[in-house]
Amino acid sequence: MADIAMCLKRGRMAPALVMNRFTKVKVCRRSLQVGRALKGEDKSDKAASDSFANGSNATYIDRLYRKWVKDPNSVDETWHNYFAGKRHTIKQDQQTRRRKWEPTAAGQSGASTKAAPKADWKYIDDHLAVQSIIRAYQTRGHLAADLDPLGIVGPTGHSLSSDDKKRQATKAVLRQHYSYAFNDLNALFKLPKTTSIGGDEKFLPLTEILDRLERAYCSHIGVEYMMITSVVKSEWIRKHFEVPGIVSFTAEEKKLILERLTRSTGFENFLAKKFSSEKRFGLEGCDSMIPIMKEIIDQSSRLGVKSVHIGMAHRGRLNVLSNVCRKPLSELLSQFNVISASDWGSGDVKYHLGTFTKRYNRQTKRPVRITVVANPSHLEFVNPVVLGKTRAEMYRRGDYQGNKVLPVLIHGDASFCGQGIVFESIHLSDLPEYTTHGTIHVVINNQVGFTTDPRYSRSSRYCTDVARVVNAPIFHVNADDPEACVYCARVAAKWRAKFHKDVVIDIVGYRRNGHNEADEPAYTQPLMYQRIRKLKPCTLKYAEKLVNDGVIKMEEYDAMNAKYEKICNDAFEESKKIKTFKNSLWLDSPWPGYFQGRDRFKMCPTGVNIKVLMYIGKWFSSPPPPEISFTVHKGIMRILSIRKKLVQDKVADWALGEAFAIGSLVKDGIHVRLSGQDVERGTFGHRHHVLHDQTKDKSKFNILQHLYPDQAPYDVCNSSLSECAVMGFDLGYSMAHPSMLVIWEAQFGDFANTAQAIIDQFLASGETKWVRQSGLVLFLPHSMEGMGPEHSSGRIERFLQLSNDDPDTFPIMCDADYEVRQLLKCNWIVTNLSTPANLFHALRRQVALSFRKPMINFSPKSLLRHPAARSPFRDFNECSSFQRIIPDKGKASYNPESVEQLILCSGKVYYDLFKEREDHDQEATTALVRVEQLCPFPFDLIYKQIELYPNANLYWVQEEHKNQGAWSYVQPRLDTVLIELQANERCFLYRGRPPNSASATGIKAHHKAEYNDLITSIFGNLTEANKCRMEEKMKSAKAKSLKEAEDSLSKAKLLKTKKNDNDPKGDNSDTPAKSKTNKEDSDPKGSNSDTPAKPKPQNNSDKTSSKEAPSPEKDPSPSTPPAAPTPPAASTKPAASKKPESSAMPQRKSTPSEPAGQPQLKAKKPNASSQNEKLAQKEIMPDGKRSQTRKQKHSKSAKDPMRAKSDKKQAKPSKRSTDESSSEDYW
């Protein structure tokens, strides 16, 4: 007997035994019955079924058995013996089973002594072996597939040509089966259900089975799918690759493939000819990528897709722009000429630019929008951005299944497996709030990354192994077989449309030139390039094949080439006429009409009516309404009652301020998305936007999602534990449309640096490079609180260093729109806010602007609950607005001339300074000014503050180390202000921690010591008088709190007595709190007629949440909010025109799919202060002094004796003020 490998090789046939009778047997669909019957089992006793009596051979045996039962002579003798023998066994088995509990005499089971039943075991084994072989091909056939046009990788010792006759399968594929001995390779075998190689046939000779498996799995397509756990999906794949002749095309289709290939190759050839020294990152060697992309779009369009978002790197990008997106070729070619942009923006190299096209698909006659998202050189980082953008468009179209919008990501082989962002992005694919319902991945696998061979660049077998984690089927395909390539594209598009899951096409080809066209590849890949140089281009090979097959004539192919060359030449001539271009023509996300009719320099007011605040506040402080029967955690009930108290007192803490911003925005029709790790609760537990039912699994309640019946959605999305992909995703989301607010929150600001490429390449510079706007907000928890080096800093300094506002130029502030102009000019807004009201205004301002800017906000940690970090409701009302700086409104401001120190600071340190100033009794002599918006720098307001305190020494105080925080950013800008003020004798000094390479100490004692040093350097040591005063204060505070505690205790006792009188059963407070039915608690509407959205608890198991419904086409003006208590006293700020409650924000668009123009709203006109006018006049009057440079200024002030004096002076404690109360304080 020969082993199978030998049989296959020598083609030797062994005599047939029992096989030929199989041809007569018809298939019975029942399964396993025989196995069970034979063993005397009932249905539930599955585990004990015969090892061979399962799957499709069981069906066959079943049929035989039933035949045999009717007529024992109707089956072969061997089967007769088998069935008869088995019966005997059954009896024995039953006896054995009956006796199982009885100890045998020998102490052994009698079963082990049984003899094997008589049967044609060889016959059964043959069938089992065939099944295993089929499975081996399905599982490992791709290992033997002929994928590499260069013949470098693949099974060794085999012909590289797949002529359907030579079998490639090796040990690697058949593994344990290859040594199995078959007697007759022509014997007929019943095909198991787990294969489709038979087509309509149920029985095939072994040789045919092997041939068909070879063709399906070891030709030019290697299908990797057996890791998929779903039986339905695996079967679907088999049906699409195993059925004989399934990879076939009509003559028309073949011509179309050739035409597309001709364009693909022709485009690169044309560029090579015309711009031989220019980098273009040609596609040659993977030319089939263009027909693949075209097929994906055709097929998807046929299946209902209307919009395709493409993300890709450099390789083949120009080709895609031209031949897939049909970007006008002349425009594209003009990028090779030296022309400048007529609009603003610093632009990017041509192979990074994005595009947006809307055209009819010729094959389907349906409109398709195609977007190629602009990307940086940073490979693969565009992936999550594309996914986020896709998801946002799905939301806007109401496409909750991903039927209309499709993301396609094109990768390089080295980067696909090398860049971690790929893994992070792929892992978003099935998350409810991040899924794009399947992405088609296309890998341009040219088997080299720059100059590095795969064996040095990856440890996995395939570059695509990363996709296996999400069970994506992977189609490896030989790039030189265009039909196989297009077929894979067709199946991929169908797969995605059917299952809405990721799928990968790995185009295994080569790179005809170097990494770019100027590179010499043979320096590093000499042998590879020897082979490449001998290879005919794939297009030519395919054309010759079609000519040989009689599909086309050579002249037709020549005509195709000539036609495309003429198109290129005409476009080339046209391109020469183009003298300038517009960056905006390369924009991948145009927002047509959204800001139409709006003055870019006018900003809508951000304050809202107190009634709206009360309404939101009451909802936010209430458990879900009783009708939905939701059991809230007792701790949450406590938090809600604290919130309720705040609302009653008309004071907002951080959570309430944030909720006011989100609630009022959704009320105004602005879709808000808050995304990041653990954002539902909030890392620091202050938020609790999503409540969890304590008695029902996966039952959630998103409080702010149910404020108003016609509100926009509020998505609060706990993300995967990724910063880079999730931030990129949310950035992409924010790019899709301006009528939403997207916030990404870091767990701690420190972790944002794992997303540095997104920050640097997209967020900081995206608008400048690609004129693409985004209003993404980053919340980066930041502040030194003794939590160690990795939980303290969001790295303010880095964001500020990336800011583009000029440190040395004092801006012209002659117009009233200065504040907005400054925002328009900057690349992003950097804030370090200290009050909930300012957070509220800052978030609303993101939408109120007539353009979009990213905002980086360093958000607080301890301030979230700090009793001082609260804002009265009046700071949110229509008369209020965002405060770029918060001046000192206390004692120091009463008599500014006598102020000795003016301290500028930002963020949480203010509260430390405030307390210490009080302890040191220096309220009248030290002014504390908070710089809330660091970038763009509030030159104008700081100018005024410095001017206000003419005699004060100037300090910048920060808690961060000197080389960190805002100091290096503010220092030159403060100098510029001083120069502008002509205050040559004055200079800002630094007070803060010394330089350090770590962002904070991890040692508590050091942290405390650093803090003390900082405070002493500002306020000096505490004097005895200070200490006495503090002691007294502490005593009285203690007494006060004692009294309060006593009061509340006696109140509680009284209440308990009353309760006991009413409820003899006693208190059941240990059980989780049910939503109260008390009207006051459960109905935040109170007596108001406003109907809130009917709330439903969310069910997590639902992947597509209903909350994603597009905003209804309704007037976003609110229903009447609840009757609010007496409005707070009018703000002391200059009154803006009072706005109606309805909306301070841009109105909601009319349809979710087609963005309408944003109507012009009455924008608040900032008053140009007389100071500003003065400054403006100064600005335009050439006084000669403004040209003084910062350096000169520094050298002057360094020698200034005043400065030395003031330095010494600050160490001394100032005289005590007698007035201890401050009516202007917020708390």
Ligand SMILES: Cc1ncc(C[n+]2csc(CCOP(=O)(O)OP(=O)(O)O)c2C)c(N)n1
């Ligand atoms: C993040 C990142 N690292 C390094 C590079 C430099 N680089 C540009 S292309 C390239 C090779 C990429 O190889 P591959 O992904 O196989 O694509 P190919 O160029 O072969 O098409 C490298 C290393 C880069 N652009 N981005």
